Amino acid sequence: MSRLTDINYVKGVLGRHGFTFSKALGQNFLVNPAVCPKMAQLSGADENTGVIEIGPGAGVLTAELARLSHKVVAIELDKRLLPVLDETLSEFDNVRVVNADAMKLDLAKLIQDEFGGGEVVICANLPYYITSPILMRLLEERLPVSSITVMVQKEAADRICASPGTRASGAISAAVHYYCEPEVLFKVSPGSFIPPPKVESAVIKLNILKEPPVKAADEGLFFRVVRAAFLQRRKTLANSLSAGLSLPKQTVSEILSSAGIKPNARAEEMTMQQFADITGAALQFF
Numbered sequence: 001m002s003r004l005t006d007i008n009y010v011k012g013v014l015g016r017h018g019f020t021f022s023k024a025l026g027q028n029f030l031v032n033p034a035v036c037p038k039m040a041q042l043s044g045a046d047e048n049t050g051v052i053e054i055g056p057g058a059g060v061l062t063a064e065l066a067r068l069s070h071k072v073v074a075i076e077l078d079k080r081l082l083p084v085l086d087e088t089l090s091e092f093d094n095v096r097v098v099n100a101d102a103m104k105l106d107l108a109k110l111i112q113d114e115f116g117g118g119e120v121v122i123c124a125n126l127p128y129y130i131t132s133p134i135l136m137r138l139l140e141e142r143l144p145v146s147s148i149t150v151m152v153q154k155e156a157a158d159r160i161c162a163s164p165g166t167r168a169s170g171a172i173s174a175a176v177h178y179y180c181e182p183e184v185l186f187k188v189s190p191g192s193f194i195p196p197p198k199v200e201s202a203v204i205k206l207n208i209l210k211e212p213p214v215k216a217a218d219e220g221l222f223f224r225v226v227r228a229a230f231l232q233r234r235k236t237l238a239n240s241l242s243a244g245l246s247l248p249k250q251t252v253s254e255i256l257s258s259a260g261i262k263p264n265a266r267a268e269e270m271t272m273q274q275f276a277d278i279t280g281a282a283l284q285f286f
């Protein structure tokens, strides 16, 4: 068992470095010994596969990834954790910690510089305050990675993995399904962290697709349509699209009718293909 899941050890190291948890940075550190080995294993990290980790914290997941992979590059925003990681990861010579904001760092360059053209996966217990923006950034940039295995809030996991066209789906479901095949791997209880978060968490894996599952006439417009459709969940698709795309109601009716969609349909009923059809029909108005 890793000493990094021993609460007394972790509290001791953090205390010695004068570290206090920052809520604003989403700092809930894993202390359940079963979680990180399982997550690292399922991420696909191995001797031929490099890993990018976002937010190593005290290094509990980093250590498990470093046991499996030839190289782990961990991006941590909080400077105060650098001396902590120096100490907790001292036994590994295949870990590089980069002090940077994962939202701003040039990840494509980092991956090229650190791994050349080798196989790479992303694995992280994400700071929950940036779950959607960071996932969308990782996907939209089409980084050369084969999968993204992340811990997120359970509710976000359900939304992200819901198939478009089902009740639980949202804008993020459609966006995610455009780039990958998502799956929920396992749930994690609040007691697995210090300090414990208020809600349950889940580990999900996004398996990157080589090609999108549908052909959109214009990718940028496809994503605008998806976002606009879900802008006002309780309204009909026609009303949401009219408001979200700043188009007259009559124009939206024409678009929906030429895409073969009922005017009173709801965003959550739309499949990926139907979003692509709406995009194709809307293109002439942009």
Ligand code: SAM
Binding pocket: 025, 026, 027, 028, 029, 030, 031, 054, 055, 056, 057, 058, 059, 060, 061, 062, 075, 076, 077, 078, 081, 100, 101, 102, 103, 124, 125, 126, 127, 128, 130
């Ligand atoms: N991996 C550790 C674990 O499982 O115990 C810590 C996970 S904690 C939920 C999230 C980590 O992400 C924290 O260490 C936090 O400082 C870091 N973090 C927050 N925002 C970040 C950002 N924009 N870029 C990189 N790291 C960030």
